[in-house]
Amino acid sequence: MKISLSRSNKNPYPYTPGQEIFFSSGSFGWETEDEAVNVCRNRILVIIGLFLLIYSIIVIRIFNVCLVNGVQIKRESLMYYRPKNAGLISPVHRASITDRNGVVVASNLPTVNLFTNPHKVSNAKIIAQKLSEIFPEISYEDFLIRLTRNAKFVYLKRNISPLQQAKVNALGFPELEFQPSEIRVYPQKDLLSHVLGNTDIDNEGIAGLEKSLNTRLNSSTKDLRLTIDLGVQYAVRDELIKAKEKFSAERATAIVMDINTSEIIALTSVPDYDLNKRGFKDKDIKFNFATLGVYEAGSVFKVFNTALGLDSGKIKITDSFDATKPLKMGWHKITDYRVPAKWLTVGETLIHSSNIASALMALKVGKTLQIKFFKNLGFFDKLENLEIYEKGRPIHRSEKSWQDDTVATTAYGYGISVTPMHIITAFSAVLNGGLYTPPTLIQEAGNRKTRRVISTQTSKDMRKLLRDVVIYGSGKNANIDGYEVAGKTGTANKLDENGRYIKGKNITSFVSAFPISDPKYALMVIIDSPKATKETYGFVTSGWNAVPTGGKIITRIAPQLNVRPNFDIETQQQKVLKNYGIKP
Amino acid sequence: MSNVKAAITVLWCMITIVIGSYYFVLTNDVQNLERELAQINRDIENDIRDIHILEADWSELNNPERLKTLAGKYISLDFIKPEQIINYSALPLEGELIKNPTMFAKNSREFKKLVNSER
DSSP: OOOOOOOOSSOSSSOOTTOOOOOOTTSSSOSSHHHHHHHHHHHHHHHHHHHHHHHHHHHHHHHIIIIISHHHHHHHHTSOOOGGGOSOOOSOOSOOEEOTTSOEEEEEEEEEEEEEOGGGOSOHHHHHHHHHHHOTTSOHHHHHHHHTSSSSOEEEEEEEOHHHHHHHHHHTOTTOEEEEEEEEEOTTTTTTHHHHOEEOTTSOEEEHHHHHTHHHHHHOOSOEEBSOOHHHHHHHHHHHHHHHHHTTOSEEEEEEEETTTOBEEEEEEESOOOTTSOOOOOHHHHOOHHHHOOBOOGGGHHHHHHHHHHHHTSSOTTOEEEOSSOEEETTEEEOOSSOOSSEEEHHHHHHHTOHHHHHHHHHHHOHHHHHHHHHHTTTTSOOTTOOOSOOOOOEEOOSTTOOHHHHHHHTTTOSEEBOHHHHHHHHHHHHTTSEEOOOBSBTTOOOOOOEEOSOHHHHHHHHHHHHHHHHHSTTGGGOOTTTOOEEEEEEEEEEOTTSOEEEEEEEEEEEEEEOTTSOOEEEEEEEESOOOOTTTTTOOSGGGTHHHHHHHHHHHHHHHTTOOOOOOHHHHHHHHHHHTTOOO | OHHHHHHHHHHHHHHHHHHHHHHHHHHHHHHHHHHHHHHHHHHHHHHHHHHHHHHHHHHHHTOHHHHHHHHHHHTOOOOOOGGGOOOGGGSOOSTHHHHOHHHHHHHOHHHHHHHHHHO
16 A cells, blocks of 8 residues: 655645644655654664663663672772772871881871861860860869860860770760871980971971971972981990990080981980970070080190191191290180100190190191181081071171180180080091081982082191190090091180080080091090099090090991001900900 | 665674674673782881881880890890901800710809709
């Protein structure tokens, strides 16, 4: 049967109601009714197929999810899902600090803060009572004040331990909430207190390296590696504490430095404090004398005076100076302490530590060269390159008022005040071949500009002269067999806050290097206001306190620093036989 | 012409289905991988946190003061002396000593000290 679909010309509507609709052939692309039915059937089949396919996929996926990955999905569904933030975020927000061998000395540990919204607290008295039992260091009244404060957020206790958190949880008060936090801990307690400094409760540095390198520590989670060796640091501090007690001193300070690189191996100043116990108010304990304390160093300055004299060419090592009578400088008279009244050679000047001969040497060299040399050694400026926050500015006369009396007195360490760090860095430069390198406390220190301050030959001469000071002079008590110690002692009157000398109070210093045949390390020991003991026969000069302390420190740290004692084979054999009680 | 149209329609449907299915599977895989990655990152974070705690603990246990106390208590070690650091050639390993090393040990003060401390 043919089908047709045509409009009646007379009727404006295509069909009257109830009229059968006819399809004209070719209108929809098929010719017969059967064909049209077939097309419909096929389409229905396709749609059924599509739905079957979709449902099959769903069934397969359900099967996959329920049976194959079921356990994994269940585990994951319990955890926080963050597909857009899948990148690794370090859980620690402030870098750790380690010693030169990688032992952690400062680290952030995860803790929890306990807080509440006081507006939501209904039974403040009961909660305050329970909390004061868990945290006995905070009273019931304090907790009550915090719980009833007119605020939306109040910390009840910061940095609580997991055990305390469990106890608070067990109380069952929904008003008490926890916030993840971090606390800075110092596993070595008081061993590096002045170097590291400290952080406040928000983990921002407030002293020491923590303050000066605050940005670096907060911006990178890579460990900050120090140049400090913890073993050496401990040995130095241990000996200093003993010395401070033995000589009833007010303070003791020591620095160990790599003589060639100016890396600080140990730096300590006692008294010090446990970094984990915050809130120390005693300024004396927090005072880092090694880098902040400027003082008149006394005779250790003769090292630099002699080096300058020899390097300038104006003084020869064989020259002699008249130390038979005091030297008059205007109103001032320069005298010596227990020095033979005779003409002294350069070597004898150092061995006997003659002020007169040193002053004469300086006057021969002159003001211009002296100022230039001291500037070159960094004695007029703060140690800008040193990373620590606490740095002292040297005190000295202006170049205009630097007259002959200043030239003479600075020759033996009076009239100029610098920090112990200034002295040991300059001392290293004098003995390492003549190169000054700014000191550093961190291994990632950038390019430190090294400059020549004296010639290699002068440096070699100085090694010999300073070795003689330890063998024959005031440094005898630090002449450790085998370690070839060279150094210079210094005893200076102590100044009070108004710049007046305090009668009977000294600051004694000993600056040394070992082994002098190939210098590797420098050590400086300072004892503030030591008292005489029976052992010192009533003396309070450096040779009786700072020097033996230095000797003990070198004996302990040299093996740690891999410095071999320099004995010849024959001496070694004798020592072995003696040590083991064998008669050859 | 109609057959061509139908074929194109079917082809488009097939392509849509294939791409849709592929996209569905891919999305699932990506989500799974993201979950896995997030999980791995969380594990790493936890490990880093644990390592931090353990390093601090290790540092505290290795406090030189503590080690010195322990060494003094259990192995009676003392500070090393310069004369204890010697070259091999300086050891008296000739003559009587090499023949009878126990005599060397018995004569040694250190050996006697050790024996006494054990008693």
